[in-house]
Amino acid sequence: MSTLHTVNKSPFETRTLESCLAHCRPGDAVLMIEDGVYGALSGTALSDRVAAKAGAVKLYVLTPDIAARGLPEDRMIAGVTGVDYRGFVDLVAEHDRTQAWL
């Protein structure tokens, strides 16, 4: 029984990503979408905290949203997997529930 969490807010503006990560259980997945993708950037004040979760929790980022924002894929935190819309749908199907953090 696992949950797919989506986060669509920049972690530099709201604490949604942090709260989401704090409520994840092992085996859950977090997909960063829209402004949430900034949470997947390496070299930020939050990268270490996000990276520390990779492993117990699977981290994903929606590639159309990072492309739209001009963020190179090689700037993503190691352990974050890029998915397209089809991959998003697959993730929803693979988990028992989706929690869309706002």
Add this chain to the structure above:
Amino acid sequence: MSEDVKKFLYVNRKAPYGTIYALEALEVVLIGAAFDQDVSLAFLDDGVFQLTSGQDTAAIGVKNFSPTFRALGDYEVTRLYVERESLEERGLSAEDLQEITYEDEDDDWAEKPSIRVVSREEMAAIMAEQDVILSF
């Protein structure tokens, strides 16, 4: 309860009057309560501010909907989970929250508290046992 009953959790993470989220969530809960599902509410992060006692919106010209939480028992919504860490981070404790009760049909209509303060870990476990989670 039939097999069609699903566990619904409404997650409240926003303070009450700065945005419309909190009021909208409450309205969705009241409407959704007509569908005979197993409904509970979670309050974490700034959502805990929704339940403080003594709210008075007269001077800001918006409706004070905090009394409406006390009607939830009539709608058979009897579990309001409040996260302890979120309270503490905001300098609050359970004593700062309004009293919300329900009457337990299975216990001779005894009045019982609806608010249950839980740890962050317990909150994560509560989320993990739901069929549907709606976030606000």
Add this chain to the structure above:
Amino acid sequence: MEYKVNGHTIPADEEGYIINLSDWSKELAEEIAKSENIEMTDEHWEVVNFLRDYYEEYQIAPAVRVLIKAIKKSMGPEKGNNKYLYELFPYGPAKQACKIAGLPKPTGCV
């Protein structure tokens, strides 16, 4: 829509719910009831007053099943049932009685 009471005009929405809850008065309630083809009796008033008290306490107009349950609890099963309340308010106790009570349409009532 609007109602006229003692020479005053009280604005209402297209379904007849008054716009400003503070415009309500017993005279207005009689007027709204008339437009709903209801003649207010003590029994009608009992339900209307109950709804106003409920709104005062909780800031919502209760859904019909909640209303029925609450009336059953406070006035007994002979009044807290569908049949009794629909006889008083044929178009629905929550909807019609709320209108007469000067409250907004119950949440979730379409």
